[in-house]
Amino acid sequence: MSLFERWHLDKPLFMALVALAVVSLVVLYSASGESIHFALDDALRLLIGFVVMVSVAQIPPETFRRWSVPVFTAGVLGLAAVLAIGAVRFGARRWIALGPLSIQPSEFMKLFVPMTLSWFFSRSHLPPRLSRLAGATLILLVPVLLIAKEPDLGTSLVVLLSGIIVLFLAGIGWRTVLTVIVMGVAAAPVLWAHMHHYQRQRIYILFHPEADPLGAGYHAIQAMIAVGSGGLFGQGWLSSSQAHLHFLPDSTTDFAFAVFCQEFGLFGNLALLALYLFIVYRGLRIAFAAQDTYSRLLAGSLSILFFFDVFINMGMVAGILPVVGVPLPLLSYGGTSLLIIMAGLGVLMSIHSHRRLVN
Amino acid sequence: MRYIPLKNDSQELRLFESRVLIAAILGALLVVGLVTRLSYLQVVKHRYYATLAENNRVSPLPIAPARGLILDRNGVVLADDFPVFTLQVTPDRVPNMKRLLAKLKPLVALNAQDLRDFRRRLAQRKPFQNVTLRAHLSEAEAARVAVNLTRLEGATLHARLRRYYPLGGLATGAIGYVSRITRGELQGQKAERYFGYRHIGQLGVEKSYQKALMGRIGFKDVEMDARGRAVKVLKRILPRAGHNLYLNIDAQMQAIGEQMLANRPGSVVALDPRTGAVLTLISSPIYDPNPFVDGIREKAYRALATNPNGPLDNRALNGLYPPGSTIKPFFAYAALQTHWFHPHKRVMCPGYYHLPHSTHLFHCWKPLGMGRVDLKDAIEQSCDVYFYHLAFKQGIDRMTRYLGYFGFGHRTGIDLPGEYRGLVPTKAWIKASGRPWYPGQTIITGIGQGPLLVTPLQLADAVAAIANHGVRMRPEVVRGIVNPVTHHVRYKKPYAYPAIPRRRKNSLKRLIRDMTQVVEGPHGTARGIAYGLPYRVAGKTGTAQLWSVVPNYKGKHIRSDALFMAFAPVKHPRIAIAVIVEHAGFGALAAAPIARALMNFYLLGHVHARPQNQSRPQVAMAGTTP
Numbered sequence: 001m002s003l004f005e006r007w008h009l010d011k012p013l014f015m016a017l018v019a020l021a022v023v024s025l026v027v028l029y030s031a032s033g034e035s036i037h038f039a040l041d042d043a044l045r046l047l048i049g050f051v052v053m054v055s056v057a058q059i060p061p062e063t064f065r066r067w068s069v070p071v072f073t074a075g076v077l078g079l080a081a082v083l084a085i086g087a088v089r090f091g092a093r094r095w096i097a098l099g100p101l102s103i104q105p106s107e108f109m110k111l112f113v114p115m116t117l118s119w120f121f122s123r124s125h126l127p128p129r130l131s132r133l134a135g136a137t138l139i140l141l142v143p144v145l146l147i148a149k150e151p152d153l154g155t156s157l158v159v160l161l162s163g164i165i166v167l168f169l170a171g172i173g174w175r176t177v178l179t180v181i182v183m184g185v186a187a188a189p190v191l192w193a194h195m196h197h198y199q200r201q202r203i204y205i206l207f208h209p210e211a212d213p214l215g216a217g218y219h220a221i222q223a224m225i226a227v228g229s230g231g232l233f234g235q236g237w238l239s240s241s242q243a244h245l246h247f248l249p250d251s252t253t254d255f256a257f258a259v260f261c262q263e264f265g266l267f268g269n270l271a272l273l274a275l276y277l278f279i280v281y282r283g284l285r286i287a288f289a290a291q292d293t294y295s296r297l298l299a300g301s302l303s304i305l306f307f308f309d310v311f312i313n314m315g316m317v318a319g320i321l322p323v324v325g326v327p328l329p330l331l332s333y334g335g336t337s338l339l340i341i342m343a344g345l346g347v348l349m350s351i352h353s354h355r356r357l358v359n
Numbered sequence: 360m361r362y363i364p365l366k367n368d369s370q371e372l373r374l375f376e377s378r379v380l381i382a383a384i385l386g387a388l389l390v391v392g393l394v395t396r397l398s399y400l401q402v403v404k405h406r407y408y409a410t411l412a413e414n415n416r417v418s419p420l421p422i423a424p425a426r427g428l429i430l431d432r433n434g435v436v437l438a439d440d441f442p443v444f445t446l447q448v449t450p451d452r453v454p455n456m457k458r459l460l461a462k463l464k465p466l467v468a469l470n471a472q473d474l475r476d477f478r479r480r481l482a483q484r485k486p487f488q489n490v491t492l493r494a495h496l497s498e499a500e501a502a503r504v505a506v507n508l509t510r511l512e513g514a515t516l517h518a519r520l521r522r523y524y525p526l527g528g529l530a531t532g533a534i535g536y537v538s539r540i541t542r543g544e545l546q547g548q549k550a551e552r553y554f555g556y557r558h559i560g561q562l563g564v565e566k567s568y569q570k571a572l573m574g575r576i577g578f579k580d581v582e583m584d585a586r587g588r589a590v591k592v593l594k595r596i597l598p599r600a601g602h603n604l605y606l607n608i609d610a611q612m613q614a615i616g617e618q619m620l621a622n623r624p625g626s627v628v629a630l631d632p633r634t635g636a637v638l639t640l641i642s643s644p645i646y647d648p649n650p651f652v653d654g655i656r657e658k659a660y661r662a663l664a665t666n667p668n669g670p671l672d673n674r675a676l677n678g679l680y681p682p683g684s685t686i687k688p689f690f691a692y693a694a695l696q697t698h699w700f701h702p703h704k705r706v707m708c709p710g711y712y713h714l715p716h717s718t719h720l721f722h723c724w725k726p727l728g729m730g731r732v733d734l735k736d737a738i739e740q741s742c743d744v745y746f747y748h749l750a751f752k753q754g755i756d757r758m759t760r761y762l763g764y765f766g767f768g769h770r771t772g773i774d775l776p777g778e779y780r781g782l783v784p785t786k787a788w789i790k791a792s793g794r795p796w797y798p799g800q801t802i803i804t805g806i807g808q809g810p811l812l813v814t815p816l817q818l819a820d821a822v823a824a825i826a827n828h829g830v831r832m833r834p835e836v837v838r839g840i841v842n843p844v845t846h847h848v849r850y851k852k853p854y855a856y857p858a859i860p861r862r863r864k865n866s867l868k869r870l871i872r873d874m875t876q877v878v879e880g881p882h883g884t885a886r887g888i889a890y891g892l893p894y895r896v897a898g899k900t901g902t903a904q905l906w907s908v909v910p911n912y913k914g915k916h917i918r919s920d921a922l923f924m925a926f927a928p929v930k931h932p933r934i935a936i937a938v939i940v941e942h943a944g945f946g947a948l949a950a951a952p953i954a955r956a957l958m959n960f961y962l963l964g965h966v967h968a969r970p971q972n973q974s975r976p977q978v979a980m981a982g983t984t985p
Contacts, residue, residue, distance in 0.1 A: 126371045168382065171374040225415065228400040228408020241416045245584040262412075266401040273390065280386075284379055293368075296375055304382055311389055318396045 008057040008353035013282040016275055017053075017345065020330040021046045023260075023272065028333055031243045031251040031259040038252070042333050049330075049342035056346025060354045061295045064347060068112075068119035072139070075112045078105030079146040086150075094150050106147040106155045107336040111344050113143060113159055114301040117166040122294035127171035136167060153199050154324030161308055165301045206322040219255070222248045224319045226258040234265030252333045254325055257317045273314075276329075280307045286352040295351045302344045309341070417593060418583045421555025424574035425520055425843075427601030429534055429564065431610035432638075432838060437534055438565070441523040444501035444516055447489040450481060453513030462511060467493060467500040489515065494653070522558060522652045528645035530613045532673040533606070533637065533775065533836050535563020536648035558652070562673070564604055564836055566776045571840050574601035603841040605848065607636035612960050616641045619953045625940035626674035626815040628834075629957055632823035632926060632935040634853040635832030637773070639936075639957060640816070642674040676778045679812040680939055683901030684741045684884075685922045686762075686807035688874055689821065691734060692859075693761035694749050695866035702734035702869060708744040714751065714798055721747050721802055724902070734869075739876040739883050741900060743806045750805025755796065758804065759785045764859040765821040766831055767813055772854070773834040782812040807901060815937050818924050823935035825874070826897075826926035829859040829867055871897050875929050885923065885947045888955040894962055897932075898925030898954070900947045919943075923950035927958050934961050 004011040024046065025039055032038035078096065082105055086093040095102040116139055121128055128136070140163035147156035168177070192200065209217035209224070226242040229235070238244075240262040243251040251259050261269055283303025290296040306329060313328040315321035327334045329341045400408065429438035446467060453459050463469065473493050480490045492514075496504065504516050522537045537558040544559065553559065555576040560566035577598030582590040616627045622644035629639040646663055650656070655663075663671055672678065694700040710728030712721045723729065723743040729736065737745035750758060762768060768783030782788070784804060789796045803809040813821075816834060824831035833854040840849045861867060874897035877883045884900040901922030921943040926935035936954045943949030956966045 126374060165382075169375060169378050171371075171378060222415075224400060225408050225411045227397065228404050229412035230401050231405040231409065232402060241412055245416060245582070245590065247415050247584075261397070261401070266397060269397050269401070270394070273394070277390065284383070287379070288372075288376065293371060296372070300375065300379055304386070307386055311386075311393060314393055315396075318393060318400060320392070320396050 005353065007054060009054065009349050010282060010286065010352045013279060013286075013345070013349065013352075016279050016282065017050075017330065019275060020279075021050070023275075024256075024331045024333075026237065027256055027260050027263070027331060028252050030238045030240060030263060031256055033244055034238060038333075045333070045335070045338060046330070049338050052339055053342040053346035053349065056343050057349035057353065059350055061290075061292075061298070061347070061351050062354075064115060064298070064350070065119055065122070065294045068115040071108075072112045072116040075105055075108050076143055076146065078103075078108070079143060081105070083146065083149060094152050104336045106143075106150065106152055106159070107340045109143045109147065109159045110155075110162055110305065111302075111340050111347075113140065114162050114166050114298055114305065115347075117163055117170075118294050118297035118301065121166065121170040121297060122292065126293065127173060130176070133167070133172060133176065136163075136170075139163075140167075151196055151199075152325075153195070154326055157324070158305075158308070158312070158326060162301060162305045165304045165308075166297055169297055169300045169304075202322045202324070206319070209319065219249055219323050220319055223255055223258040223317045226255075227261040227318060230262040230265045230268075232266050234261070234263045234268055237263050239263055254313065254323075254327055254332060255317060256332045257314055257328050260331070261317065272331075273310075276307075276310045280304070280310075283348050286348050290351050299348055299351045302348060306341070306344070416582055417580050419578050420581050422577035422579060422595075422598045423519065423555060423557070424576060424598035425600045426522060426537070426558070426574065427568075427572040427841075427843065428603040429572075429606065430603060431606050431608050431613075433609065433611075434605075435610040436525055437530065437606070437608075437610060439523045439525055440520040442518050443494070443521040444496040444498075444504075444518050445494045446492045446496055446504060447515045447517055448477075448492050449489050449513050449515065459511060459513060462507075463492070463504070463514065466503040466507060467496060469493065524648050526610065526614075527647045527649065529610060529617065530608055530640065531563070531645060531648045532642035532675050533563050533608055533640040534648070535565035535775075536561055536651045537565050538651045539654055561651070562777070563775055564606070567774050568604055568837060568840070572601040572604065575599040600843045603843055604837050605839045605841060606836055607631070607638060607838045608640065608836065609638050609961070612957055613639045613641060615960055615966060616953060616957055617643060617645055619956060620644075620940065622668070623940055623943065624668045624674070625938070625943070625950075626678055627936065627938045627953060627957065628675050628815045628819035629934055629936040629961070630819050630823045630832075630834055632826035632832065632932045635820070635823070635834045636838065636853075637834050637836045638934065638961060640675045640836065642672065642676075642678070644668050644670040646670040673777070674939070675815050676773070676775060678814055678939070679779060679781060680815070680920055680922070681809075681811060681903040682807040682813045682818060683903035683920070683922050684743075684807055685818060685822075685899050685901035685924050685937075686811065686813075687738060687741065687746050688825065688870055688899050689762060689765050689767075690746060690749055690753065690758055690805060691738060691873070692765075692825070692866065692870050693757060694753055695870060696761075696860065696862040697753075699752075700749075705731040705733045706737075706745050706748050708732050708742050710744070712744045712747040712802070714802065717799075719799060721799075735873045735876060735880075736882075738870075738873040738899065739880040741877075741884050746805045747802050750802050751798070753805075755784060755789075755801045755804065756786055758801070759783050761859075762811075765824055766856070767811075767817055767821060771816055771820045771834050773816060774836050774851075778816065779814055781814050781817055782810055784810045808904060815939050818922070818939075819935055819937035822899075822924040822926055822937060823932075824859060825867065825871065826932035826935045829861055831856040831859065871929060874899055878925070885925075885951045887947055888951045892955075892959075894928040894958075895930070896925050896927040896955075896958065897929050898923060898951070900945070900951060902945050919945070921945060921947075921949035923947065923954050925951075925954050925958065927962060934958055 004014065025043055028042045029039040082093060082096055087095045087097045087102060089095060094104055094106060096105065117136055120136055120139060124132060140160065144156050144160045147159060205217045205220055209220040222242060226240065226248050240259045242248040242262055243259045248255055248258055260272065280303050283299060283306060287296050287299035287303060290299050309326060309329050312321055312324065312326045316323055316326065327337050425440045428436060431437055477490065477492050501516060508514065508516065524536065538561050539557060540553055540559045556573065560569040560572065565572065575598060578596045579592050580594040581592050584590055616639050620641060620643040625643045627639055627641040630637055650659055695702065708723055708729040710723045710726050713719060729740055729742050732742045732745050736742065762783050768781055768785065770778050770780055800809050804811050820831060820834055833856065835851050837851055839851060875895055877898050877900065878885045878889045878896045880886065885898055903920040903922060921940045922938065924937040926932040936957060938950040938954045940949040960966050
């Protein structure tokens with residue numbers, strides 16, 4: 001029994017994640033203006049993330065299944081608490097202060113919603129009947145609406161996405177899928193009408209970033225400048241003028257990928273993308289190998305959600321998606337979001353290594 | 360573990376697999392889209408975005424050169440570059456604006472107006488831009504701020520050179536001043552030439568020698584961060600300092616003249632007749648050009664602009680005066696060139712003159728007349744009747760032609776901008792005016808009245824031509840242009856206009872002799888200035904009636920402009936001078952003493968003919984006749 005097997009870890013997945021962590025340290029050291037303190041801080045956070053992942057991997061999937069509903073309920077209560085007593089930062093109420101820590105319950109729902117829906121669908125035959133879909137929709141919409149109320153449109157859409165992925169993987173009928181799409185399109189104007197001014201502006205800016213180069217379009221334009229100036233081979237490590245001269249905002253968090261683009265160019269991007277796709281591929285392999293519906297749905301949805309996290313962040317940096325606050329998994333300097341991603345990966349590892357125990 | 364029917368499991372797995380496959384296809388499409396977009400940005404548009412990134416990074420910052428100094432003929436600094444300090448605040452870097460202002464208060468005097476202006480600029484600023492808190496810090500304030508700069512996060516001290524005229528209003532008419540370049544002035548090619556400059560010469564030599572004074576702008580390519588802070592200098596092209604100007608003007612002489620005019624409206628122009636060098640160019644009343652440099656306050660400007668004495672008018676170049684009797688020597692010169700004129704032939708002056716077949720009387724300034732006068736007497740005593748006769752005999756064409764030879768009605772070509780032509784009623788002018796020309800107008804033109812208008816500069820240049828053997832020189836304010844690095848001086852070459860036609864050999868000598876009588880003769884109108892002079896002076900007084908200047912003037916106390924022109928020493932003239940004092944009455948009383956003082960100063964080194972104990976120039980002079 002190898003070390004990885006003893007610790008319930010998938011070796012290729014683990015190695016890919018370590019590689020990503022190294023890339024993160026390299027990029028953030030540069031993006032922070034060559035601050036060794038910042039790099040060490042990031043290293044500490046990554047280490048905590050890996051500890052969380054390894055810890056979660058020790059828990060058998062059966063335990064997750066049993067704890068799905070309690071943690072979901074706790075999460076929804078947390079969201080309600082945020083709206084009631086949360087701390088306001090940057091004009092939005094997203095955090096709960098717990099002593100020195102501040103927790104963002106909405107991030108947890110990215111994990112809890114797939115867990116709960118997987119549990120919900122694993123209780124019956126698949127494909128689910130229409131009546132069960134109604135229950136699933138309820139489970140999905142409560143947290144989504146609570147998060148949208150904060151307001152945090154980006155996270156609420158990601159949570160909605162996570163639920164839709166589970167529904168899709170559970171095998172809902174094509175007619176239902178079509179209906180949902182039609183309803184979504186029909187609801188778009190209503191959603192638009194209820195959006196905050198800055199949210200609308202972000203979508204408008206997606207199409208016309210040059211309309212307000214110093215205001216709403218600033219992030220998008222500076223990110224595109226960073227990406228475009230990278231060229232094929234990039235300008236080299238520690239040479240991202242956009243980050244070093246502070247033209248690029250949030251260069252260590254949501255826009256860390258732009259720094260990567262400027263320093264390592266298109267080839268670097270393709271390599272990074274390949275690394276991410278490999279992780280998604282490993283996740284899906286784990287899902288295929290899973291031996292019960294719950295594990296399969298959860299592993300599949302977490303993998304696909306991981307893919308979307310990557311795609312949304314990269315799309316935002318490349319200017320094909322609006323500027324939403326979704327960090328790039330592992331690469332961005334992050335707090336709660338990094339822990340949730342690592343916990344999710346821990347769940348994947350657990351599903352991978354515990355399957356023999358199920359037999 | 361909960362019961363799950365096994366028979367469904369393989370079916371469910373197949374369903375799951377098919378769904379994952381669909382998701383993978385969709386995901387692959389998204390990845391293809393993302394890679395396409397990244398390739399587009401990083402390959403197709405790479406050059407465009409690389410340029411943008413470079414523009415983000417590097418800004419060319421102009422480095423202003425020092426403007427050339429302006430010095431008088433003895434090296435006295437008339438226009439200087441003076442470092443001034445500006446206190447600026449970068450709001451993005453200020454942790455607490457209130458505390459910063461409180462910290463600054465004991466260091467620099469900040470009044471309510473400063474703070475109001477600051478708030479207004481703060482509201483209007485663009486992101487990452489500095490805001491001026493106070494311009495023109497005193498040296499002590501700048502030093503106090505500089506010492507405490509580390510405590511004042513967000514505050515910066517900027518030094519720049521500012522034009523300063525240390526002698527205030529001295530010779531503003533010649534020097535001019537610089538002021539802020541306005542947007543309207545910067546168009547087309549000019550905008551390119553003046554990139555990086557904040558000031559431009561507006562008047563005087565500051566304007567006419569702008570190109571020499573401005574030097575060449577330097578640049579530094581500076582790596583800037585998003586807050587507009589310079590991170591490091593990548594490349595530097597040093598500026599080239601402007602050339603210094605040496606003027607012909609003697610600041611001390613200029614000061615004496617301005618002091619004697621004592622802000623009465625008037626003008627003095629003194630030239631070296633041999634070269635045309637402008638020794639003094641006074642337009643009175645004087646005004647301080649310093650407030651104009653960084654934009655004069657509207658109130659102060661209005662006070663200057665609405666002052667009835669018109670300090671902003673440059674009288675030396677733009678003051679249009681009827682020359683009065685000072686024009687007589689030029690008509691005498693014209694007559695001397697004819698075969699019919701005999702200077703010894705006497706003319707009866709009964710105190711009036713009338714044209715043949717006319718009853719209209721033209722009076723002499725002496726009501727009872729002067730008796731029988733020849734040319735010498737007529738110039739010495741300024742007999743009007745003699746010159747009425749002369750005008751009648753010469754006719755307006757001949758008169759104006761000779762005025763043209765002496766430069767009247769033309770620009771003198773002085774190296775200052777905005778000079779006026781004056782007015783000489785030539786044939787062409789009469790035709791263009793569309794009104795008939797009456798013989799009576801010729802008569803009064805003969806004593807310098809009528810439509811005839813001259814500038815003080817023209818008068819000085821014309822009398823200098825008499826002094827310089829009939830060769831008129833172009834007046835030059837600037838003596839030389841000095842390269843500040845090599846100290847090489849490029850002197851300006853004197854320029855002579857074509858010699859004034861002379862058909863009788865001794866005519867000029869005779870005219871000068873007669874003009875000397877104006878000062879030395881027993882009846883000379885300017886004999887009051889002759890006492891104790893160790894050198895000989897030739898001159899001519901004039902008194903111009905005011906109604907010809909201000910036709911609508913309805914006041915009771917109409918007073919005349921006093922004029923005097925002269926040159927000295929008579930044998931080898933070194934200075935020619937024209938003095939006009941507005942509304943001062945007879946020329947000999949108000950204008951001649953000023954000329955005497957300046958000639959004394961220039962030729963002897965002191966104002967008085969003999970050194971005296973008093974330090975102040977004595978203005979009041981003896982003399983009873985005009």
